């Protein structure tokens with residue numbers, strides 16, 4: 001039979017497609033099977049058939065299945081076994097085998113049939129002969145080795161050292177880099193083998209680390225295979241399937257329409273009346289409707305030691321005398337150094353920081369309940385923070401930093417004798433710090449409010465590995481850190497590696513620095529956090545995460561965030577933090593100071609909404625203007641002001657949200673005419689810290705129940721999620737009395753995007769983003785939800801309209817924003833996200849964000865609310881909505897509301913960040929990041945540590 005005609009017919013790709021669609025592949029396989037029964041089969045025919053199949057295979061998605069079902073796999077394999085020296089026939093067979101092997105079931109079946117061994121017979125040392133054959137064979141072998149049983153076969157067959165030797169041979173001889181694909185093919189085989197534990201062991205035993213290290217450091221220019229080598233050397237090859245398709249958009253129209261029924265009987269909600277005294281206040285009897293702060297009903301009998309340590313600040317000396325005043329972890333020894341009157345001079349920050357008072361702070365700390373029962377106060381929280389006046393630009397990363405840092409890490413394995421591996425701090429050991437001060441190691445401490453550092457290991461003289469604590473009652477969410485360092489040497493560069501980070505990427509790769517606070521600087525009159533750190537980068541490391549800690553996913557590893565820094569003062573005590581700390585005690589101090597700003601024109605009431613699991617009060621503020629007089633008209637105007645409901649800090653690690661809230665609160669309590677108008681226009685209800693326990697205990701995301709409180713809004717449990725339960729109840733109460741707020745906004749921080757922006761809820765924009773068919777009535781939506789972000793983009797320099805999104809995602813159905821929108825019926829229900837990093841547009845373009853900018857954002861939010869009101873000049877709600885949408889509609893021309901940004905809004909960095917993208921392990925789950933949520937198993941999803949997508953609220 002002559003099949004040559006088919007070659008001509010199939011010449012072009014499109015014709016192959018037609019051939020496949022007409023069942024051509026099946027026919028070819030039938031011919032192959034028939035032909036194979038002739039003994040011996042015609043070599044010529046086999047050659048032609050395999051050449052054709054090699055052509056058709058890549059175009060037929062079911063090629064692998066068809067081959068297996070027709071029995072063609074064995075025909076090809078047997079043919080190869082019998083013709084291993086027959087290059088002419090072997091090549092097309094290998095080309096077909098390469099396609100067969102991409103099917104994982106085929107790969108296993110071929111492995112059983114001895115094909116892995118067969119491939120190793122073909123893979124040969126450097127030779128210029130038959131390079132194309134070798135390349136195809138390596139491709140096929142690489143595909144076969146994705147199967148773990150095949151990888152095991154390769155290990156058992158002793159092929160790991162052979163592959164390494166062959167690789168080295170090619171590396172040495174291919175000096176002109178003509179055969180990169182062969183070298184890459186060999187590395188892919190090695191990488192797939194090291195996907196199994198046994199493979200990693202064999203790789204290390206064969207000295208693979210050194211072989212690859214040497215081969216990749218010798219010639220710096222060889223970046224070609226660097227990505228794979230790096231992946232191999234850190235022996236963590238987890239697939240990261242970049243899937244840009246978004247299946248997270250809510251497509252159930254019923255879920256997109258606001259619920260009409262608030263769902264709870266009014267009788268249950270009536271108790272919340274007491275938080276809305278202003279709605280019934282008559283001002284006739286008691287004069288001011290102002291109640292003193294109830295004070296948090298916390299355990300005040302806890303044993304507190306002398307002032308700041310709550311033991312020690314008054315006695316710790318600054319510099320001189322050789323006394324190292326790094327804090328002791330215990331709480332003893334508070335008096336021993338006090339003899340010489342070495343009282344720490346507290347910087348006088350009263351002028352710089354009118355809202356800060358160190359003594360008041362310490363008082364507040366005494367009423368704060370922490371799980372570890374902290375007895376110390378961190379100096380930065382005690383002294384306060386004055387935003388520096390200098391600019392802090394986003395840091396440009398030097399090309400090659402990641403590479404050099406990873407090489408340093410790998411050198412630990414190559415030269416183990418150079419490594420100290422000395423544990424210098426460990427919370428798991430009661431007598432921490434575990435070492436005596438020899439002057440050779442830094443001292444660490446994290447035992448204070450919001451502190452987070454679990455362990456510090458001195459790796460080299462000036463290098464430390466740091467391990468963060470997971471959130472309490474959880475085994476992940478390692479992101480927030482806040483710790484103290486002392487015993488440093490001036491002039492030496494220290495490298496710090498936080499080695500158990502979880503997210504696949506970080507703004508630390510895009511210009512963000514850590515924050516550092518120097519006590520010496522503070523005492524010299526510069527109490528402030530400054531952005532610091534050089535050689536910062538974030539990369540995957542070789543520490544494997546247990547599947548429990550990875551939300552049930554296997555084969556995940558941790559990430560390292562590394563930075564280097566110098567210290568400028570001898571005998572200093574310095575602090576490092578992920579972002580500007582803002583503790584619960586700071587909030588209480590701040591709220592107390594706000595009282596002092598009250599004027600006769602301001603109505604300010606502070607209530608305790610409820611108590612948290614940890615026994616801390618959750619403050620609730622009411623701010624508005626006093627009525628102009630006791631006249632009925634004025635009292636009526638007072639009671640009928642629209643409500644604005646604000647909350648913040650449900651996620652403890654998002655401290656920026658508290659700074660924005662600080663800006664809002666201070667603006668609202670201010671004396672400016674704008675502030676006065678604003679108070680006259682609205683009643684503000686504010687829950688400034690929805691998760692006090694998480695904040696106090698140094699959590700990143702959860703409350704003490706180990707849950708993300710911003711995923712509990714649909715069904716908050718009064719015992720487990722009291723702050724959410726009662727905040728939602730307040731809103732339900734308002735809905736019942738027909739006083740649902742005009743605006744609801746929950747302040748958050750965003751760790752993966754720049755600028756400040758909002759998420760809102762729009763049926764239309766959600767429908768637009770999905771493919772669901774909607775009736776035109778679904779698309780009749782007034783555009784009022786766009787007004788506030790639009791105004792903000794005009795007046796707040798850090799705010800970016802382009803980053804806003806109004807799409808309702810399924811994964812967000814239990815967030816404050818979506819629940820308040822759907823259940824309470826608040827059209828303007830938002831999450832406001834502030835970057836932890838910096839801005840890439842507007843006045844602050846190219847700068848890292850600081851507390852001044854964050855506070856300004858909070859103030860501008862207020863101004864925007866006033867403009868929202870003035871935009872219409874109408875008090876009538878409904879009219880306001882209509883008119884506003886007219887204005888916004890014509891201004892912004894919402895033609896393509898495609899502000900739903902799926903991917904990280906980062907340019908790809910010169911040095912690729914994710915080096916495991918090529919790995920495609922059949923057994924590994926795709927990583928759940930990049931905006932994709934796992935829906936098949938919603939329960940599972942809740943536990944994913946990487947569930948932070950670009951939309952995290």
Ligand SMILES: [Zn+2]
Pocket residue numbers: 651654748749952953
């Ligand atoms: Zn958040």
